[in-house]
């Protein structure tokens with residue numbers, strides 16, 4: 001079991017120096033590449049491959065948060081901590097045509 005905060009710290013410990021040197025633009029490109037791999041994997045991949053791709057997308061997203069100094073726990077707590085940001089309910093009651 002690993003919290004969002006623990007995962008962000010782990011990614012920071014492993015990669016921050018390299019991530020800062022690469023910068024946000026280059027890092028964002030890696031995230032987009034991984035999102036593409038996830039898309040492909042969702043269509044044609046095995047469960048094992050999906051485990052890897054979800055981990056990669058989350059890792060690159062977390063890396064970008066580290067580079068720009070965003071605390072992911074704060075980010076998700078602020079936006080989703082009290083339920084759906086659209087309707088405020090824990091089980092979303094927004095209309096089907098709305099984004100949430």
Ligand SMILES: [Zn+2]
Pocket residue numbers: 084085086087088089091092093094100
């Ligand atoms: Zn909602």
